[in-house]
Amino acid sequence: xxxxxxxxxxxxxxxxxxxxxxxxxxxxxxxxxxxxxxxxxxxxxxxxxxxxxxxxxxxxxxxxxxxxxxxxxxxxxxxxxxxxxxxxxxxxxxxxxxxxxxxxxxxxxxxxxxxxxxxxxxxxxxxxxxxxxxxxxxxxxxxxxxxxxxxxxxxxxxxxxxxxxxxxxxxxxxxxxxxxxxxxxxxxxxxxxxxxxxxxxxxxxxxxxxxxxxxxxxxxxxxxxxxxxxxxxxxxxxxxxxxxxxxxxxxxxxxxxxxxxxxxxxxxxxxxxxxxxxxxxxxxxxxxxxxxxxxxxxxxxxxxxxxxxxxxxxxxxxxxxxxxxxxxxxxxxxxxxxxxxxxxxxxxxxxxxxxxxxxxxxxxxxx
Amino acid sequence: xxxxxxxxxxxxxxxxxxxxxxxxxxxxxxxxxxxxxxxxxxxxxxxxxxxxxxxxxxxxxxxxxxxxxxxxxxxxxxxxxxxxxxxxxxxxxxxxxxxxxxxxxxxxxxxxxxxxxxxxxxxxxxxxxxxxxxxxxxxxxxxxxxxxxxxxxxxxxxxxxxxxxxxxxxxxxxxxxxxxxxxxxxxxxxxxxxxxxxxxxxxxxxxxxxxxxxxxxxxxxxxxxxxxxxxxxxxxxxxxxxxxxxxxxxxxxxxxxxxxxxxxxxxxxxxxxxxxxxxxxxxxxxxxxxxxxxxxxxxxxxxxxxxxxxxxxxxxxxxxxxxxxxxxxxxxxxxxxxxxxxxxxxxxxxxxxxxxxxxxxxxxxxx
Numbered sequence: 001x002x003x004x005x006x007x008x009x010x011x012x013x014x015x016x017x018x019x020x021x022x023x024x025x026x027x028x029x030x031x032x033x034x035x036x037x038x039x040x041x042x043x044x045x046x047x048x049x050x051x052x053x054x055x056x057x058x059x060x061x062x063x064x065x066x067x068x069x070x071x072x073x074x075x076x077x078x079x080x081x082x083x084x085x086x087x088x089x090x091x092x093x094x095x096x097x098x099x100x101x102x103x104x105x106x107x108x109x110x111x112x113x114x115x116x117x118x119x120x121x122x123x124x125x126x127x128x129x130x131x132x133x134x135x136x137x138x139x140x141x142x143x144x145x146x147x148x149x150x151x152x153x154x155x156x157x158x159x160x161x162x163x164x165x166x167x168x169x170x171x172x173x174x175x176x177x178x179x180x181x182x183x184x185x186x187x188x189x190x191x192x193x194x195x196x197x198x199x200x201x202x203x204x205x206x207x208x209x210x211x212x213x214x215x216x217x218x219x220x221x222x223x224x225x226x227x228x229x230x231x232x233x234x235x236x237x238x239x240x241x242x243x244x245x246x247x248x249x250x251x252x253x254x255x256x257x258x259x260x261x262x263x264x265x266x267x268x269x270x271x272x273x274x275x276x277x278x279x280x281x282x283x284x285x286x287x288x289x290x291x292x293x294x295x296x297x298x299x300x301x302x303x304x305x306x307x308x309x310x311x312x313x314x315x316x317x318x319x320x321x322x323x324x325x326x327x328x329x330x331x332x333x334x335x336x337x338x339x340x341x342x343x344x345x346x347x348x349x350x351x352x353x354x355x356x357x358x359x360x361x362x363x364x365x366x367x
Numbered sequence: 368x369x370x371x372x373x374x375x376x377x378x379x380x381x382x383x384x385x386x387x388x389x390x391x392x393x394x395x396x397x398x399x400x401x402x403x404x405x406x407x408x409x410x411x412x413x414x415x416x417x418x419x420x421x422x423x424x425x426x427x428x429x430x431x432x433x434x435x436x437x438x439x440x441x442x443x444x445x446x447x448x449x450x451x452x453x454x455x456x457x458x459x460x461x462x463x464x465x466x467x468x469x470x471x472x473x474x475x476x477x478x479x480x481x482x483x484x485x486x487x488x489x490x491x492x493x494x495x496x497x498x499x500x501x502x503x504x505x506x507x508x509x510x511x512x513x514x515x516x517x518x519x520x521x522x523x524x525x526x527x528x529x530x531x532x533x534x535x536x537x538x539x540x541x542x543x544x545x546x547x548x549x550x551x552x553x554x555x556x557x558x559x560x561x562x563x564x565x566x567x568x569x570x571x572x573x574x575x576x577x578x579x580x581x582x583x584x585x586x587x588x589x590x591x592x593x594x595x596x597x598x599x600x601x602x603x604x605x606x607x608x609x610x611x612x613x614x615x616x617x618x619x620x621x622x623x624x625x626x627x628x629x630x631x632x633x634x635x636x637x638x639x640x641x642x643x644x645x646x647x648x649x650x651x652x653x654x655x656x657x658x659x660x661x662x663x664x665x666x667x668x669x670x671x672x673x674x675x676x677x678x679x680x681x682x683x684x685x686x687x688x689x690x691x692x693x694x695x696x697x698x699x700x701x702x703x704x705x706x707x708x709x710x711x712x713x714x715x716x717x718x719x720x721x722x723x724x725x726x727x728x729x730x731x732x733x734x
Contacts, residue, residue, distance in 0.1 A: 086453060097524035125492075128519065128530045129610070152495065157464035163495045164531065243496070 007032040010228040014147065015239045019167040023147055023231045025224055029174040030057065030135055031064040039169055040131065042106040044099070045069040048092055048119040049110040050079040053137055056180050061110055061135065069106070073099060077115070081268055084114045084154045086162075092122040106131045106169070112138035112185075113145035113272075117163070120151030124166035134168045137177040139189025139223075140273050143196075143230035144251075146171050148238040159259075159267070165243055173231075175223050183216075187309035188273025190215055191254070193226050194304055195280060196233045198297075199253045199340070199348035204229050209300075212307045250348035253340040254279035257314065260325035264317040277310030278365070286353055286361040287341040297345060314366040319359050322366075326358075374399040377595040381514065382606045386534040390514055390598045392591055396541040397424065397502055398431040406536055407498065409473040411466070412436040415459055415486040416477040417446040420504055423547050428477055428502065436473070440466060444482070448635055451481045451521045453529075459489040473498045473536070479505035479552075480512035480639075484530070487518030491533035501535045504544040506556025506590075507640050510563075510597035511618075513538050515605040526626075526634070532610050540598075542590050550583075554676035555640025557582055558621070560593050561671055562647060563600045565664075566620045566707070566715035571596050576667075579674045617715035620707040621646035624681065627692035631684040644677030645732070653720055653728040654708040664712060681733040686726050689733075693725075 005011070010025040029035045045065045049058050054076045065072045075095045077088045096105065107130060109119035116134050123132035136146040152163025178186065193215070197205025207225070208215070214222035234251065241247040258279030261270060284298045306312045314322070326337050337358070343349045372378070376393040396402045412432045416425050421443045432439045442462045444455045463472065476486035476499060483501055490499035503513040519530025545553065560582070564572025574592070575582070581589035601618065608614040625646030628637060651665045673679045681689070693704050704725070710716045 086457070090453070093522055093529060094524070097522060097528060125529045125531060127528060128517065128532055150495065155460055155464060157461070161464060161494060162460060162492045164492060165495055 005032075005037075006034040008035050009224045012147075012228060012231040012235055014167070014235045016149075016167060016242055019149075019242075021168060021170050023171040023173060023235070025142075025173040025175065025227050025231070027174070027176050027220055027224075029172045030061055030177065033067075035172060036064070036068060039068075039106075039133070041104075042069055042131070043104040044071040044073060044101050045106050045108055046092075046096060046099075046101060047072070047074045047108045047110050048077065048115060048122070049074065050077045050115055052079045053111045053115070057110060057137065057177065061108070065108065073101075077118070081114055081154070084118060086153060089118055089122055089153050092118070093126060096122075096126055101126075103127050103130055106133060108133045108135060109146075109168075110135045110137065111141075112136065113141045116141050116146050117151050117160070118153060120149070120166050120168065121153055121163050124151055124164035129166070131169050132166075134171040136171065136173060138181060139178055139186055139227075140192055142173040142175075142178075142227050143189060144192040144234065146173070147231050147234045148248075149242065150244075173227050175218075175220060175227065178218055178223065183309065184271065185273075186216065186218060187277070188271040190308040191273040191277040191280065191305070191310055193230050194301075194308060195251075195253050195276065196230050198280070198284065198301065198342045198345055199250050200233045200237070200346060201229070202346035204233070205304075205345060209304055212304060216307075216309060246350070249338075249350050250340055253342070253348055254283045256326050256337070256339055257282040257322070260322045261314050261317075263325040264321050265315055270311070270315075274311055277305045277308065278312060278314045281305055281312050282314060282361055282365040283339065283341060285365050286339060286357060287343070289357045289360055290341065290353060292341055292343045292349070293345065297342070314362070316367045319362045322362050323355070323358065372399075372404075373401040375402050376591045379514075379595060379598040379602055381534070381602045383516075383534060383609055386516075386609075388535060388537050390538040390540060390602070392509075392540040392542065392594050392598070394541070394543050394587055394591075396539045397428055397544065400434075402539060403431075403435060406435075406473075406500070408471075409436055409498070410471040411438040411440060411468050412473050412475055413459075413463060413466075413468060414439070414441045414475045414477050415444065415482060415489070416441065417444045417482055419446045420478045420482070424477060424504065424544065428475070432475065440468075444485070446481075448481055448521070451485055451519075453520060456485055456489055456520050459485070460493060463489075463493055468493075470494050470497055473500060475500045475502060476513075476535075477502045477504065478508075479503065480508045483508050483513050484518050484527070485520060487516070487533050487535065488520055488530050491518055491531035496533070498536050499533075501538040503538065503540060505548060506545055506553055506594075507559055509540040509542075509545075509594050510556060511559040511601065513540070514598050514601050515615075516609065517611075540594050542585075542587060542594065545585055545590065550676065551638065552640075553583065553585065554644070555638040557675040558640040558644040558647065558672070558677055560597050561668070561675060562618075562620050562643065563597050565647070565651065565668065565709045565712055566617045567600045567604075567713060568596070569713035571600070572671075572712060576671055579671060583674075583676060613717070616705075616717050617707055620709070620715055621648075621650045623693050623704065623706055624649040624689070627689045628681050628684075630692040631688050632682055637678070637682070641678055644672045644675065645679060645681045648672055648679050649681060649728055649732040650706065650708060652732050653706060653724060654710070656724045656727055657708065657720060659708055659710045659716070660712065664709070681729070683734045686729045689729050690722070690725070
């Protein structure tokens with residue numbers, strides 16, 4: 001029997017032994033007194049955010065934290081994936097050291113996936129590890145990147161190449177923050193929500209199809225259910241494979257094609273979620289060509305991705321360019337391209353595919 | 368019953384659950400076929416070393432590794448604590464990424480504490496963690512820094528501020544490598560050996576006193592015993608407190624004074640072990656002033672430290688300067704200076720001390 005916390009609509013436990021924690025989902029959680037109870041004490045809380053999110057939420061969160069921690073600081077980083085690098089990470093370290101923050105400091109990530117990844121990695125490394133809390137403010141980070149403990153920065157030679165598996169103390173998915181998101185970013189987040197259906201839960205895919213307009217419109221009840229079910233599915237996968245030994249790869253359904261789109265166009269041209277949206281259709285198409293699912297599954301996913309406001313086909317890059325970028329994707333070990341595919345709706349498999357079939361998919365699913 | 372491995376004189380297990388590993392000690396272990404057996408397979412081994420150690424041992428180690436791994440690379444970093452920074456760490460990442468090293472790469476640290484700390488931290492972060500092996504080539508790293516999983520780089524505002532707890536797969540203490548060490552570095556390593564007596568093992572302190580000349584002369588039998596017993600004591604402490612929750616602090620006996628010496632003179636003026644040597648005497652002196660040990664313990668330690676070729680008193684900095692540097696030491700939480708002291712020989716305690724007594728120690732134990 002799970003205790004009810006005022007203002008918290010859903011709680012998802014992430015079972016990872018002594019690194020276990022909860023994802024709390026609800027409206028206005030960022031400043032809910034009840035939701036923040038029970039966290040360990042700290043000498044300082046340092047909020048890490050960016051220039052876009054800070055004006056919207058930093059003051060409100062810091063005021064709330066001042067009731068809980070003796071000292072509250074705020075570090076504002078430049079916005080965007082292009083700043084997910086050592087220079088920005090070092091801005092966090094500079095601040096922590098200049099302010100003499102000790103090992104009893106807690107970092108609080110306030111923002112989307114880039115802020116969460118960088119804050120988590122800073123927490124993993126600062127004095128060999130201080131605790132951190134996630135307050136994801138985008139749909140994509142609420143349903144995906146803030147859960148599971150993958151933290152990282154980019155290197156000029158590759159995305160997310162320098163990082164750590166490091167779990168937060170708690171994740172606060174305050175769905176009120178989603179209302180300040182541009183529509184394009186809501187759609188991008190929905191790509192990751194849609195992903196969970198084909199790989200793990202056919203009934204959830206049915207539910208998403210029935211509620212996609214409510215999700216696009218950010219209706220609270222629908223969003224809370226979508227975030228909850230997404231986190232539950234991710235939690236089950238992460239609990240079974242914290243360090244990406246194998247199973248966790250299924251969360252990358254659509255991502256091998258998606259990464260090729262991002263890399264081929266130049267990162268930032270399409271949002272990650274947009275590339276994943278088209279990537280889902282392409283991965284379903286390849287699954288169908290391998291005989292793993294009937295062709296109508298591709299039609300169905302294409303329709304849903306389109307209704308979510310996402311591109312349903314990849315951009316017009318050459319097949320060779322796609323293949324090149326898929327080969328250097330870091331999930332590729334020793335040159336092989338392994339794809340996450342679906343073997344019926346609700347079951348993912350990871351396997352290589354013949355290049356001829358991949359080329360057929362690229363011909364069928366790009367503009 | 369521990370299996371005997373050819374060429375291995377001693378084996379020290381480090382019990383850390385699924386992160387457990389062994390320290391192997393012996394002559395010529397670096398290229399012992401038997402000692403390297405049983406490590407997990409890898410697509411590449413990347414040796415990380417520096418400009419001083421590379422000409423002595425890199426070729427020999429790489430040739431040995433080529434018999435075990437399909438591909439062997441070597442990264443040579445600039446030498447010295449002043450290069451224990453992000454720029455050098457990034458040289459490792461640049462190399463790994465330029466060579467398309469995947470998650471099945473193993474890093475091999477060949478060198479002293481700086482190389483071990485940096486290689487371990489690079490391994491902790493590269494693609495969120497690849498395995499690594501320690502081949503410490505200094506006495507200090509064999510008896511201290513290569514055991515226990517503390518890895519880090521320095522930040523302009525503090526030493527070892529950015530790092531991780533990350534355990535190696537195995538540690539190879541090849542005592543043959545110590546013969547290329549300058550005498551000053553042998554003495555520096557002996558400071559850490561001596562440390563283990565007062566904090567944990569009165570009989571080991573007796574043994575060190577009886578064999579200090581053999582140790583200074585690097586006689587194999589004595590060195591093997593000293594490395595083994597040092598690693599055993601460190602292993603017991605680390606197993607009980609991997610992440611420095613409390614007990615592990617006793618390993619810093621002499622280090623609070625020592626760090627103040629290093630910081631006050633400018634890092635690199637005295638070797639770390641030299642500062643610890645004088646720091647041991649000062650910490651014993653403070654313990655005596657607090658009534659925890661009789662005064663003759665100070666005389667005894669001072670004599671031993673001197674016979675090891677180490678300074679027995681701190682440099683002539685002002686007491687205020689010592690106190691300033693001790694206060695900013697990162698082991699000081701929220702402003703308190705806590706000292707590791709001895710409560711009789713063989714038992715360490717961690718506690719604050721009245722400033723007046725600390726000033727008496729500084730007056731008595733500095734030049």
